[in-house]
Amino acid sequence: MTVKTNKVSGSKLLTGIVLSILTYWLFAQSFLNIGPKIQTTFDASPDIVNISVSLTSFVTGVFMVVAGNISDKFGKVRMTRIALVLSIIGSLMLIVSGNVVLLLLGRIVQGFSAAIIMPATISIVNDFFEGDDRQKALSFWSIGAFGGTGLSSFFAGAMATFIFWQSIFILSIILSIVALFLLNKLPESRINKAESNPFDYIGLAIFIIMIGSISFVITQGYKIGWLNAITVILFVVFVICIYIFFKVERVKKAPFIDLDLFKNRPYIGAVIANFLLNTGVGVIALFNMYVQGGLKLTAFQAGLLTLPYLISLLLIIRLGEKSIKRFGAKRAMVIGPIFTGLGVLLFSLTFFDTPVYVVIALIGAVFFGGGTGLFATPALSTAVSTTPPEKVGVASGIFKMGSTLGGAFGIAIMTSIFTGIIESGQSVHSAAGIGFIVGTCLVLCGVLTSAIVIPTRKIN
Template identity: 85%
Template sequence: MTENTKNFSGSKLLTAIVLSILTYWLFAQSFLNIGPKIQSTFSTSPDIVNISISLTSFVTGVFMVVAGNFSDKLGKVKMTRIALILSIIGSLMLIISGNVVLLLMGRVVQGLSAAIIMPATISIVNEFFEGDERQKALSYWSIGAFGGTGLSSFFAGAMATFISWQSIFVLSIILSLLALFLLNNLPESKLVKSASNQFDYIGLTIFVIMIASISFVITQGYKIGWLSSPTLILSVLFFICIFVFYKFEKSKRTPFIDLELFKNRPYIGAVLANFLLNTGVGVIALFNMYAQGGLKLSAFQAGMLTLPYLITLLLVVRLGEKSIKRFGAKRAMVIGPIFTALGILLFSFTFFDKPLYIIVALIGAVCFGGGTGLFATPALSTAVSTTPAEKVGVASGIFKMGSTLGGAFGIAIMTSIFTGIIQSGRSVETAGSIGFIVGTCLVICGVLASALIIPTRKIKTRLKTN
């Protein structure tokens, strides 16, 4: 660890960070699998439940870059503590009453907590670890995020079935308190700057409107129609905001986001490849739809078929970390998505008989998880290590926002293609196959982003000097 934290245990810090990010990836995301339980408890409509499910991810995606900017200015450790307190408050709002307003407010608070935690904890890793230890710490960060996501559906179902859905958030509160205890006495980064009196509130407002508009289009467009008036109006608003934001930020001495970040080819390549690889979240959603609708499997059986994805991913994450030192980050960022695309392509062989397809799907899940695991740490390390230390918060916020929007985009595109083809009179098998092929193409675009945008030698040099 760095001189700034030489008296603070590295394992203690990593435990606190992993517990912190689990408040979103494992606990807040569990809402995806307990919708009927929520509806029964709150005696509300399915529409309200659906809003509560998607609300946290929406708020997280919209405010993550804003939170990253604040963590750079106010302090990464301070912001992480604030986020954990917000997570506790949000969890309490969900479980202390059956009030629908508190339910929705609690999900918003959970979203704000997650938006702060992700860039702040990545910044803490970058600041408080050096060299090989930094790569190792980033691997554990990735394991916490991907592991939490992979376990959230199974974990939520088990807790809701055998105890109660409220117990999920009681446990989240307990682990948040433990994370706060572990972070006690952790010194703040020496790189923290005092908040400027000239903070760019106009830039912040334009940016929030810009991200909120495109987030709504991505997450709701397939429901209300890609050519509906709200979708088209918000799409136009998004492009107008891009133009206004660019012009306004160029004229500011202290802009909300330093546009110099986007001249950094390794960083841009990592963000774009990360966005495209995370469209694979849509593949998992599509596979569950096809397995239950086409193969007539139960939700539990479909979930079991995706377990090799999670297991392989967690096993390979550390391999991706070790490959950075030997080969540089770019190679893993190209090879990883190739395996991911191969795995998704195997899912598209829906013309096979059911027993054979299940075998092929299990092999596909192994390739899918292995490729994603190989990509995870090198991509995160590239985004962090090629960015000036005082901008890591906002840079990692943009990087993780790419993950959130990429996942939402993948789900929207693949599920809308699947349902659209079925509604046109085609078979479930045809719809599933085409949806998976589209997913394969999106991930291959991620391969191209890594291969064409990221310069090999430059990445190797910066990682060694960091």
């Protein structure tokens, strides 16, 4: 690959970027599968463990757009290096002590690290690569993100079972140091200070309250109750903040988020479709709950059933990249979620006997992963290439925040449906089947978004 600097080779830069994003998608996300080990090590209550599992994603979702905005103004390479240092610090907090306070602080620090890394590294790709090389680079970015997610559960289970869970974060520290070394000579790319405007701290404060309130509703509402007073109050706060944010930001010369971004049809279509497709994370969570609780498979066996998802995703993701040049991004963004929805629909056939269902689930996982892989690079490319260079950081922050909140929304909706139906007296098989059908509908809404909102044209 060619890259717009003679100080760092394209492959070296991409390796550093992929290792950077793995600190979240592979390592920080591994907490989803090692909760019991964490509880034993820290002698913590289940509530503390649950908080530690979700805390990193919550902090990441809330601060990602903020971090993207800051990266645009103060330097994307600089912010990536800071994020890698934070990842190292967060990992050390998890492994050097059995103190619960350090556990929670470490997860918060990991969340800040991920919030900075994602929009900053996407901006670096956009700045240093051009044309076909940019599409290829974005494919490798997606491989790191989606591939890390697909492997994290299996990887964490294997490391915790055959070595010890702390080894996950020792490896994360090592790879973070390697990433820092690979990005060491990368020159800074940012807007000139003469072109910069005063930072909008009012917009920042309103935005954090707005995203924090809706993130809490999405991630915790199904646990404390959708009609609980706290849930309702925070939803009202979210709505009020939306009104105030748009009212205040419209009249500012240099707003925290340029509202013109939301007039860009390709961009807003990619963001919404990405949000809806990422509700598929809820499908994976529901699938693990069902095959372990309903079919009595072990966690390791459940992880094996999801491996075809990872394999097909990694095989197809480059196909999505190549389709952009020939057909434009829209076609893959429509066809990809159709295959994803078909895979989720196959998961819903829970009325079959276990041996037959396992075969169907393996086929469903192939469709699920392949469709997601076909969608990934065209969606990310659309979001990046249709945005002015000086706004790519905040734009990619919003795009990836859609991924995080979409996943949280999918988990909340499908878990609530699954639990509610079981509590009403129906079987675990019926509950899972209905949950998967709801997941199919959410993914197909992503198909409609791509088909209706995104214009038919090639994205460079």
